[in-house]
Amino acid sequence: MATTVDRVNPRTALYPTNGTGLQVRVRRTLAGDAGGFELDVAFALEKGITILFGPSGAGKTTLLDCIAGLTNPDQGRIVAGGRVLFDSEEQSNLSTTERNIGYVFQDLALFPHLTVEANVAYGLGGLRAEDRKQRVAGALESLGILVLRRRRPAELSGGERQRVALARTLVTQPSVLLLDEPLAALDLPVRMKIADDLRRSIQALPIPVFYVTHSRDEVFMLGERMLMLERGKIIAEGTPHQVMSAPRSETVAQLAGFENVFEAQVTSVHEERGTMTCEILSSGAKARVSGTADGTAEAVPFQNLEREGRSGSNAIELETPLVRAEVGTKLRVGISAGDVLLATSAPLGLSARNILTGRLLSLSQRDMIVVARVDCGVEMSVHLTLAARDSLELRPGRQVWLIVKTHSCHLLAG
Amino acid sequence: MNIAAVTSQNESDSPGAITLLWRMDWQAFWLTFRLALIVTALLLALGLPLAYWIAFSRWRWKFLFEAFVALPIVLPPTVLGFYVLIALGERSPLGRWWESMTGHTLAFTFEGLVIGSVLYSLPFAVQPFAASFSAVDSRLLNASAVLGVAKFRTFWRVIVPLSFSGLVTGVALTFAHTIGEFGVVLMVGGNIPGVTRTLSINIFDQVQDLNYAGANATALVLIAIAFVLLSIVYSLNRSVWSIWPRP
Incomplete structure (x- = not known):
């Protein structure tokens, strides 16, 4: 090294x-x-x-x-x-x-009463003045903040302060x-x-x-x-x-951004193809999980399932990548909403192994993303672009098909 | 020696500012000024480490010490003065030691007055110091430690500059408070012209002598000094924030 x-x-x-x-x-x-x-x-x-x-x-x-x-x-x-x-x-x-140990704090903790130059020189008290000056100038230059050296932290932008904090630490x-x-x-x-x-x-x-x-x-x-x-x-x-x-716990899944987490059970294992088939038992412990960056989850109950009489009788199966599991093993499947394709007619000739059909429950817009909630026996979130929503003329109640590639099904420990 | 006393018969005259100053007891003025200066310097030296300890120590019984330092604020000056007098007198070890060193006792001397005043003004220095030390963002102190700078240097390079207004406040309050003290001075120092007779004692004397014009002149000077000092305190506490805004 x-x-x-x-x-x-x-x-x-x-x-x-x-x-x-x-x-x-x-x-x-x-x-x-x-x-x-x-x-x-x-x-x-x-x-x-x-x-x-x-x-x-x-x-x-x-x-x-x-x-x-x-x-x-x-x-x-x-x-x-x-x-x-x-x-x-x-x-x-x-x-x-x-x-x-060099430690750059979350709030940077620059000394407000010292200039950029003095902040960077702060930890070099033991050096001779000449060496110190040279070292500071080198650090300021390499981080591109030499022109800021006479300013105080309050006169800097967020990015500039960031670099001053880094320079102050690296110089030691x-x-x-x-x-x-x-x-x-x-x-x-x-x-x-x-x-x-x-x-x-x-x-x-x-x-x-x-x-x-x-x-x-x-x-x-x-x-x-x-x-x-x-x-x-x-x-x-x-x-x-x-x-x-390939996150191994639900917290990781939410952090990693799986909007869809389902409880599932392995029904068959295809060693030669490197895949296995899992039956979805229910959506994860927290029903549909809307993953947010900080890991909070919003639960949505499944009020539509019983009415349509689909759950139980018509099991939903997913083909997933092979992991070390036997038939009957319970695990969780995480699917990112951005990895699911949505079609308005039954797709033909696709490489993707998982095609589910269901009804569109709702559409909502988050910034530049449209979140479609689809009831296909379990509820699934799908991310669409604005253009896709408009050209497909989507509205709630319409029958849609969801396409999920085998390798978009991420297995999490149960 | 006491110029004001000479003119005390002409009370009915409405004296101008110059006349008022002329009637000041300048000897008492300089004595008071010297006392306040020495006490402030001593309290700066003593108050900084004390305040540092109060601000940063995690000792569980610290509050007892804080209460002790604050005592002079609430005690009658005569109580403090009484015990200082006892402590300085011939019967106390300190008084005997001083007498063996110098040949005279501390009571009714300028040195005794300094000791009494330091104790009496202690909270006026230590409290603003400690308050401003603990107001310094602890993350800055962590940053300093991580950069390899030891506590003593951190104190001078981070804590003191960022506590500047608190330090000035403490110094100004100590100075003003020492100039204005009465009870402790009278108990410990007595009323010896040129040795222990300060301005506040002087006013008391003049009123006793029915020299109201002289008392008035001295009182006005004290008011002016106090007002100027307090103005400095408040103006600094206002403007420090606009000089060094927090990022």
């Missing part, structure tokens, strides 16, 4: 040493509002960006605070850059000031960089652009970067690896694609 620097990055040049990773084993009781729970995690990070993803209240910030020494684990061991920062058995516990050459929802304070329109800037600034760093977020978009934009944290436990780990497309 040490020698290959394919591009000359000014900040890589700032680093005389290569980080040797971060090893964390932390156990800590959290006094939450709902009785509290235990943060209990163990993981190791190498250089590069690792996303820590999870709903608010999962313990993400507490975990970062433990690494930075702002709070102490009840038990565990934290090693960064080859130094033991905390070890409950050896009774060693470096103070925050000695840990050399930390052995690990922690970023706590660094884009949360920004307005949506600029967020993606700044996320891209941020990625370019941090991806070439020779140290582990631990990036906390609860935004899906940031996960895919920034992450090479991710950890999924829920109620203090790491419940999934891997590349963002692995974790987000």
Whole structure:
């Protein structure tokens, strides 16, 4: 990991040493509002960006605070850059000031009374004035904020403040960089652009970067690896694609954005084709789940099913990818509303294996997306464009067909 | 020595501003000024660490200490003055130690007056200091720690600049309060011209002598000083926010 620097990055040049990773084993009781729970995690990070993803209240910030020494684990061991920062058995516990951890807070915490230049120079008190000046100028330049050096934080835009906070941290050459929802304070329109800037600034760093977020978009934009944290436990780990497309718990499913979650049972397994057939028993425990970014779910009861007399007698089956499961295994199927096609006549000659028919219950518009609710034995949400809605002349009560590809059916543990 | 006393017979004259100043007891004025300056300097040195401790300590019995510091606000000055007098006198260890060092007791001296005044004005310095220290955003202190800056430097580089208005308030209130104190001075210092006779004692003397014009001149000067100091306090507390708005 040490020698290959394919591009000359000014900040890589700032680093005389290569980080040797971060090893964390932390156990800590959290006094939450709902009785509290235990943060209990163990993981190791190498250089590069690792996303820590999870709903608010999962313990993400507490975990970062433990690494930075702002709070102490009840038990565990934290090693960064080859130094033991905390070890409950050896009774060693470096103070925050000695840990050399870079930590960019959610609200950035720039010093309001200092200029940009003084903010960035703040952590370099131990250097000679010349070296300090040079280091600060280098950091300001590489983040493109040299022209702002005489301004105070109040005179900066959100994105500029972001970069000042990053410069202030990187200039101290930390052995690990922690970023706590660094884009949360920004307005949506600029967020993606700044996320891209941020990625370019941090991806070439020779140290582990631990990036906390609860935004899906940031996960895919920034992450090479991710950890999924829920109620203090790491419940999934891997590349963002692995974790987000094959989530293993319902919370993850909602976070990952499955609007449709159904209880299902395996009825047959086709090893040779790599698929299996599942019968939908009901929609998930929470009926239809409208996934929102923060994981809240809105439940819609199934008042139409009995009246139409369709449930039970006419089982709905889905062909899904094969997982390690036997006939009779109960599991959940998650289907993203954006992955479902809607047709106004019975489709022919399609590769997709799952074609369901039903009646359109309602149409509602959310920003530029039309959400169609369809009763096809279970209720399913489908996302359409405005143009599609208009050209298909959709109205409630009309018979429609839903098309779901096998690989759009994501299996979640039951 | 007391110029006002000479002219005390001409009370019926309506004196102009110049005459009023002429009637001031300038010796008492400078003594008071010197006392307030020394007490303020001492309380700045003593009050900053005390206020820091009050603002950031997590000791569970801290409130007892806070109550103790606030005592002079509610106690009659004579109570405080009485105990200070006892503590400074020949019978107390402190008084004996001082006497062995200097050859005279602390009671009825300028030094004794300083000690009494420091105790009496303590809450007027410590409370505004502590209030403004705890108002500093704790996230900034965390940021400072994470950047590797130790507590002492954080104090000077973050806490003090961001508490500037509170520090000025504490200093101004201490200064004004020391100038205006009466009971403790009388108990501890007595009324010795040039040594312990401050302006407020001077006013009392002049009224006792029926020298109302002199008392008036001195009282007006005290009012003016107090008003100017309080104006500084309030103007600073207003404008600091417009100089350094929170991001």
